[in-house]
Amino acid sequence: MKTIFHLDMDQFFVAVELRNQPWLRGKPVVVGSFTNNRGIVTTASYEARKYGLRSGMPSIEAARLCPQVIFVAPDFSRYVDASLRIIRILRDYTDRVEPLSIDEACLDVTDIAPHWGGVDALAHHIKDRIRNEEHLTATIGAGANRLVAKVASGMQKPDGFTWLPPEKVAEVYENLPIGELRGIGPATERVLRGFGLQTVGELRRFSPDVLRMRFGKWADVLIMAAHGEGDDVVRLPDDRPLEKSMGHEHTLRRGLKAGPELHGELHRLCSKTARRLRAAELAGRVVTLKLRYSSFATLTHACSLSRYIQHEIDIFPAALYLLHQVLDQSQDVRLIGVHLSDLVPVKRIRQQDLFVNTQRNDDLMQTCDEIRDKFGEDAVSFARSMRSNDHRARHSSKQSVYYRPFHSQPFAPK
DNA sequence: TCTGGGGTCCTAGGACCC
DNA sequence: TCTGGGGTCCTAGGACCC
Numbered sequence: 001m002k003t004i005f006h007l008d009m010d011q012f013f014v015a016v017e018l019r020n021q022p023w024l025r026g027k028p029v030v031v032g033s034f035t036n037n038r039g040i041v042t043t044a045s046y047e048a049r050k051y052g053l054r055s056g057m058p059s060i061e062a063a064r065l066c067p068q069v070i071f072v073a074p075d076f077s078r079y080v081d082a083s084l085r086i087i088r089i090l091r092d093y094t095d096r097v098e099p100l101s102i103d104e105a106c107l108d109v110t111d112i113a114p115h116w117g118g119v120d121a122l123a124h125h126i127k128d129r130i131r132n133e134e135h136l137t138a139t140i141g142a143g144a145n146r147l148v149a150k151v152a153s154g155m156q157k158p159d160g161f162t163w164l165p166p167e168k169v170a171e172v173y174e175n176l177p178i179g180e181l182r183g184i185g186p187a188t189e190r191v192l193r194g195f196g197l198q199t200v201g202e203l204r205r206f207s208p209d210v211l212r213m214r215f216g217k218w219a220d221v222l223i224m225a226a227h228g229e230g231d232d233v234v235r236l237p238d239d240r241p242l243e244k245s246m247g248h249e250h251t252l253r254r255g256l257k258a259g260p261e262l263h264g265e266l267h268r269l270c271s272k273t274a275r276r277l278r279a280a281e282l283a284g285r286v287v288t289l290k291l292r293y294s295s296f297a298t299l300t301h302a303c304s305l306s307r308y309i310q311h312e313i314d315i316f317p318a319a320l321y322l323l324h325q326v327l328d329q330s331q332d333v334r335l336i337g338v339h340l341s342d343l344v345p346v347k348r349i350r351q352q353d354l355f356v357n358t359q360r361n362d363d364l365m366q367t368c369d370e371i372r373d374k375f376g377e378d379a380v381s382f383a384r385s386m387r388s389n390d391h392r393a394r395h396s397s398k399q400s401v402y403y404r405p406f407h408s409q410p411f412a413p414k
Numbered sequence: 415t416c417t418g419g420g421g422t423c424c425t426a427g428g429a430c431c432c
Numbered sequence: 433t434c435t436g437g438g439g440t441c442c443t444a445g446g447a448c449c450c
Contacts, residue, residue: 033418040418055450061415101420101450185448218424244422251418286442296417302443337419 001166002232003119005107006141006149007126009086010158012103013043015136016082017072028069034059036253042074046158079103082134089129093122096234106146108234123161143169147230150182169228174201181225188215188222200226242343243280247288248272249337255294256333258323266323267316269338274312277340283308283349284340287315289322292335301326304342308349315340 009015013031018024028048033039041062044053051066062069083102090097093116096108109122116122123140130138137159141152144166151172152162164172178200179189191214197203204226211219224230248269256262277283287309288302301322309315319338327333 038417040416042418056417058416061417064415104450183448187447216425247420249419288443298445300444304442335418339421 001144002108002110003113004143004146004149004232004234005109005123005126006143006146006153007090007105007107008139008141008153008157009103010137010139011043011045012082012136013074013079014045014072016078017075018045019135020078021072024070024072028053028066029072030059030062030069031072031074032059032062033073034063034071038251038253082136085134086130086136086138089133090126092129093126095236098234098240106149106234108232109142119163120161123163127159127161144228145230145232146234147182147225148228151176151180154180166228173204173226173228174199176200178203181222183221183225191215242345243282244343245339245341246273246276246280246282246284246343247337247339249290249335249339251292251335252333258327258329262323262333262336263320265336266319266338267312269336270312270316270319273338273340274310274315277310277343281346282343283310283346284344285309285342286340287318287322288339288341289319289326290335290337290339291323291326291333293328293331294334295331296334297331298335299326308344308346309340310346 014029017029017031026047027045028051029045030041030048030053031043032041037060039059041053041055041057041059043055044057044062048062048066048069051069053062053066053069059071063071079102083099087097087099087105090105090107094107094109094112098106100106109119113119113122116125119142123142127138127140130136139153139157139160140162141149141155142161142163143149143152148164148169152164153160155162155164155172176199178184178192178197179186181200184192192203195206195210197206203222208219208223211222215222250265250269252265256265285308286302286304288300290298290300292298303318303322305318309318315338323336
């Protein structure tokens with residue numbers, strides 16, 4: 001049997017901000033955006049949570065519930081730095097460390113715990129190091145698999161440690177609300193409550209056949225989870241699966257109709273995505289456009305290309321083509337996004353299967369990436385993505401050459 | 415109250431082929 | 433003219449996670 005740690009940083013983004021701005025300590029603080037009455041709460045401090053503030057809540061509602069709340073704009077580069085340093089601390093103990101997100105990680109401590117005087121002592125040693133070196137607190141849950149460890153880490157927050165050995169799982173799960181299990185979100189919870197189920201104990205005793213009828217093969221995952229069974233493998237860095245998709249989306253400050261401004265935004269998103277693809281040495285074959293209208297109606301539209309692409313000069317025409325195909329001109333666009341999927345490492349693709357990928361092209365993009373590294377994302381842009389205050393772009397955008405992504409032949413938009 | 419942005423996985427239906 | 437069944441690929445959308 002294994003011992004898995006699930007480490008969860010306490011109010012992570014807020015905690016990083018409090019470390020840098022100590023005068024905010026003890027106050028209701030929220031990391032999140034709040035411009036034009038738009039934006040959401042990303043993380044709420046424990047003081048703010050007393051007022052009912054939660055992650056995902058619209059900022060305007062947070063301000064209504066707690067008028068004295070202090071908003072701090074997120075600075076993701078700081079959170080990433082802190083996260084990387086914490087992962088480095090964890091790797092001092094074992095190489096069996098798998099980051100799950102920016103503020104969570106799994107560790108397999110089966111073999112190392114005895115050398116540290118046991119599971120309990122090891123957990124506190126790790127927590128102390130993070131506190132001393134990073135001035136941040138973490139909560140650790142321990143269990144025989146990842147799922148149980150995750151439940152355990154949710155039991156005593158913040159700055160806690162909970163160990164749920166197998167003999168204790170049944171007792172703790174008996175009265176655990178079903179929504180606490182990873183994988184049971186609002187929709188599944190609604191269905192299960194419709195069956196009269198409130199706790200994991202009740203779920204465990206419920207008819208597997210009824211669950212299978214309603215949820216298909218997902219039912220067996222639920223049943224296993226309810227019995228405290230689950231995956232106990234913590235992957236090494238080299239074993240981790242490659243990214244399956246990559247993309248960016250952006251909620252606009254105000255609703256936009258079709259035009260150079262929207263095209264410019266789309267091009268910016270294509271550039272950001274292309275940059276990350278190049279950095280990861282990946283190329284993709286499926287381009288997906290995402291739109292959300294002011295009514296909040298959301299749609300996606302995708303096309304598969306005949307070749308793998310990596311650069312914005314290939315991604316952007318495909319995305320623009322999709323936009324022209326689906327855009328409802330009578331509605332304002334609230335959000336626009338672009339994603340690439342069916343990703344493969346560039347190394348694995350024969351050169352001729354890469355789309356418009358000449359050496360010259362690579363050099364140009366590399367230069368652009370370097371300039372952006374130094375001066376920011378907006379330092380380099382291509383004529384077609386110029387904003388609406390550029391009259392040449394306004395006119396030239398109508399005369400742009402578009403590519404039909406399936407054949408890579410130029411064609412004129414309708 | 416009015417809903418961010420990064421992802422993963424699953425399902426269902428249609429097109430197409432044999 | 434209406435017709436099987438299996439397989440694959442593609443697309444759209446939903447649920448979930450942090």
